[in-house]
Amino acid sequence: MTAPSNRKEAYKQARERDRLLRERAREGMLRGEEKYLPxxxxxxxxxxxxxxxxxxxxxxxxxxxxxxxxxxxxxxxxxxxxxxxxxxxxxxxxxxxxxxxxxxxxxxxxxxxxxxxxxxxxxxxxxxxxxxxxxxxxxxxxxxxxxxxxxxxxxxxxxx
Missing domain, CATH: 1.20.58 (Methane Monooxygenase Hydroxylase; Chain G, domain 1)
Known part of the structure; x- marks a missing residue:
């Protein structure tokens, strides 16, 4: 991942990173992994x-x-x-x-x-x-x- 050149690009990268983390957590919850459970x-x-x-x-x-x-x-x-x-x-x-x-x-x-x-x-x-x-x-x-x-x-x- 490259450093963002402006604020708009930084928000875009942060949203993408958050989306990937949420997706990983969701998959972990569905599998029943302890660390991803509520x-x-x-x-x-x-x-x-x-x-x-x-x-x-x-x-x-x-x-x-x-x-x-x-x-x-x-x-x-x-x-x-x-x-x-x-x-x-x-x-x-x-x-x-x-x-x-x-x-x-x-x-x-x-x-x-x-x-x-x-x-x-x-x-x-x-x-x-x-x-x-x-x-x-x-x-x-x-x-x-x-x-x-x-x-x-x-x-x-x-x-x-």
Missing amino acids: ARDRGPVRKLARDFVDSRRLPGQYFLPAVLLIMLASMVPFPPEIRRWVLTLYTMSLPLVMVLVLVSSFYVAGRVKKEAARRYPDENLKGVGFYAAMRSSQIRRLRFPKPTVLPGGKPVPVKK
């Missing part, structure tokens, strides 16, 4: 929480698809004699799914906190339960950083 995702405790959640199939990750399915099914016209029972089923299913997700979130938060305290007694555990609960309520495909383990605990195969 502060909330760094550290061995957060890695443990991510791997704990990602290695299981939890009700929270199916909440949004379930709600969408319930909403779409409620628009289907049913014969009047069946409609009453179907509406009762819809009315009961949504709160039931919500309670299931809530119970699952508390369970995950407790298990992750307990496991993190056992493995990393000197680390700061503040917020790790909430972090795990929120991750468990996200659709797996939309999680960030991307999951590094498959359900069942096997590592995700590296793409070439």
